[in-house]
Amino acid sequence: MTGPLTLAINGAHPRTVDVPDDERLLDTLRWRLGMKGTKEGCRTGDCGACTVLVDGETTLSCLTLSREVDGSKVTTIEGIADDPEGRKVQAAFEAEEALQCGYCTPGFIVALTGVRRELGPEASTAALVDGLQGNLCRCTGYLAILRAVERVREAPR
């Protein structure tokens, strides 16, 4: 079975595509809409590489049935810079070289943007780290990412 799916992605006008009932948001974004900045990792919800924002909330797109989020606003790495908070996070990752192979990077940037929004600008580093536990990185050892988190916290609003 397929059915219509309407999503407003990265601030664009809502767009409708026909998707199979069992398709995951990850696959809709990557293969149907050609937005491959969202990365496919474990597909079991354990790595965070596929993190996107659905109505502003950090969401594992590999565990999300596309048709269940019909009518939502979706933000992916391709549109994160349109959000001032997202741009700040992205700039911090670049400035701190908080990336190596880069495969986990889109998920981290989207997740940190979403967690900051959820917990508020005063959220402590510890709380932000707690919110990033589900995003795995195998290259950096996370310390550069922590420096990026600190940079975002200290950046002027």
Next chain:
Amino acid sequence: MTRSDAALKSRGGAEYGLDLETHGMLHGVLVPSPVASGVLRSIDLSAARTAPGVVVAVGPAELAALLPNGGDAERPVFPRSRVMYRNQPVAAVAARTLAEARAAARLVRVDVTNEPPLIDLEERFPEWPASLTSHDPAVVAHVVARHGDLAAAFRTADLVHSETYRTSGIEHVALEPHACLAVVRDGTWHVTTTTQTPFGVREDAAEILGIPQESLVVEGTWVGGGFGSKGAAFLEPYALLLAAAAGRPVRLAFGYRDEFQVGRSTLPAVIRLDTAVRNGTITARRVRLLLDTGASLPGRDFATGYSIGFLLGPYRIPAFEMEGYAIRTNKPPFGPHRAPFAPQCVFAIDSHTDGLARRLGVDPVEFRLRHVWREGDRTPLDQPVGPFGAAAALELAHAKVAAWRRTLPAGTGIGVGIGFWSTSTGAGGEVRLRLTATELVVEQAEHEIGSGSIVRGLVAVVERYFGLPADRVRVTSPSTATAPFDSGVFGSRTVAALGKAVEAAGEKLLETLATRARASGPVRLEFDGRRLLVVSGRTKVPVSELLQPDEREGGLVAEGRHYGRSGAIDASRVVEGTFYPYTDFTASVHVAAVSVDRETGSVKVLRYAAFQDIGTVLDAGMFRGQVEGGVAMGLGTALTEESLWAPDGRMANPGLLDYRIPTIAEIPPIEVVAVEGFLGAGPFGAKGLGEPPIIPVPAAVANAVADATGARVTELPLTPERVARALKLL
């Protein structure tokens, strides 16, 4: 200087292997063996062939028709008879969609006998080495070397310290799984893939398929982490075979479960160590290694002879014996994993040495300083030790231990680990420089895998060599059709080898420019904000004026190569098998501070310091990133990561929930210190860096646990349960 790929990657713009797609492509799926050990009777592809969407299905019987010579007889694409491990690919299908291909693969009927597999080394060889002979069919390699009067040393020893260590299998867990896209058209085989070695894939895949290397083109993508997992052909031969059979492009990608079940990595080992001491000095050491090499082919085991040398430690040892057995088991073949098997060896030998010092009542760092190699010492196989920062790094670690003893709370365990590795390994590489009016292009074969060696390391070499700003330097990675040869991003060699090749090409480039500028002496390049200039004394000529008409577009070309040379070993000390000499002697000395929960056995790493012998730091950010990343990966090896294999050869934890890599919550603050000045073979005296920082981590952590508790854990990883057992809680 930020890395040139930072903006692209942080915007989601980098295309990786898993992102590949092309018009009209099919999706391939491999058919797994249902047993770990058995003989194939037949493979029935008929149901799969007629399933919806299927275009081709191929198995062992189809190889002869599809491949000239049927491919490599020793390494066939699919096993012709004996299945060596569970989930070994025995056939493949390609269909219009991935779901259709998966469904069809399940329809393939694999008729195979089910024999008891060899999974557990010690169950099979309980009393080794007594129970082992090199004639046992399970032994794929047997290596022995010795020197000095071992018997006399053990007879006259004040103390003999004897222990057995066990290490676990570990996985790479590069975040991006393997993936490639193959096209075969008009006798040209073409594969785009995520790889650490395009030329290695070309050589390997061509050999497996039985086609000339020149007929195969390998193109790389951004690589979402390698760590050794993408250091040889893997999915590419299957994808090429399917593409040839289908006459259409085929995408073949692994899921994480496949990565765990079929990936080639470090496997378990048992290590026996005996050390003789007289008057507080080591007089002899015997090391014995039983290494699980999975379904490795006889004659292709590199790990055993390479690893076992590290089991003696970087120490002066008058008499020694080392003996290693590589055991063929029914698991995927042993494969390289960031400093293959070295963290495990160092865990054993450095825990052993640390414990020995404590038994003798000697400060463990002082004990190591008493024995550690200095430049000019001889290795056990009599190779002279080159510039080596081990002693200097140990002195720094000593001071760090003392400082932490003063400041950290009582009960904190502080441990030191020393890793030794041979970096800048000899494998060769070539580059092509192109100088245009406004930039210098470095053309070479490799793709960035994350370490920064390509996007930053090579740029840093050009910056230093030519004095040009980084934004005038561009590194490109063409396919094997036009790229100069390089052997691969592995072995802590990339910047060392390609950087030297850049220097060699640079020398030629400057000579040509000097001639063309009619300079009386050497020339250099300069950027005036708009264009590149050739400077000779006080005269400056724009590069554009020195280019010939046919160079206006592609630039002035100069090629350079570097084929490194290792030292020699004394073959008379080798009794059997192959041992290897070292290139750059590289030390990593780490200090870990831990707290141990005395009731549960949980270990928390509180602080960490890494002193890295590096020769010359070419880029501070890259240096720090490699060390921090290596330490974090090593903490996984030390504390949480292990592959578990059930008796029937099934992997018991093929996913990230039960194969536990570190998360952001477990990483302590890490102080990273460069020990410079002990120069290596790389450009400006740099030594390789990719592998060393992971090596001493398990040892440092285990020694810290021993320091905190007095209990010695002799098995990796140091899970809470293993620590609890060492603490005699159960």
Next chain:
Amino acid sequence: MPFTLEQPTTVEEALRRLADPTGGPAVAIAGGTDLLLDLDEGRVSAGRVVSLRRLPWNRLQWQGDSLVVGSTLPFARLGADPAVRARLPGLVDAVDAVGSLALRHRATLGGNLGRAAPASDVVPILLALGATVRLVGIGGHRDVPVGRFVRSSRQTDLAPGELIESISIPSAPVSAYVWQRVRPANDVSQVGVAVARSDSPSGWHVALGGVLPAPTRVVEAEALLARRRPNDAEVELAAQAAAQRATFVTDKRATESYRRRLVSTLVRRAVARALRTEVGG
């Protein structure tokens, strides 16, 4: 196996679709963080998936001294609620232990109970808190205590065609959940211990996770805790009793003997943690 997705907006419609025999077997899905993996791997096969996310169950409310949690309320909202944090700290301990934040945006209490994973971090605290599961079916509602609802590993009291509507949890400001894992973050607990002190005469409840055949209460330990603020010796005796009474399993995550060893330590720590916020504690 591919499936069709049905997204009813009323409970009646959901029950009707679940019971509809045409189109093959149906399975209800809440957050899907566990069920989708089983569907992918073929461990569960269903041609139809009925999503509960559009039902009016995504809410929490206090009824007197009990918290009533709609079965599709995501864990993240439960953990972020100030009143829940104050009145059910043990529940928050358990909810915060589940997965990552992004996972907790999806995962639900109803889903966790319905899937009855043996290593659930949530079932032990629901047992200790004396929670009741409200089920709804074509024939109406029934209320089942959590201890009877979770029967065994992956087995519940849910009848065909029934759904979990809500979970009712009596408040217990003195409650806690503690766990032991190989990796602290995002791991499956080897053993979990939940304790709660109720103000009714029944006193302390102690429940264990990571035991056979499903999370279970240990009444022998509860009896030994007796007093509102038990002393160290009493806690120790209760901890020992808990370790002796339960049946443990050896699996890839821990051996039977290690799990048994952990229980006494964790019972002690759970009681101390539960009492930490109490005035004079």
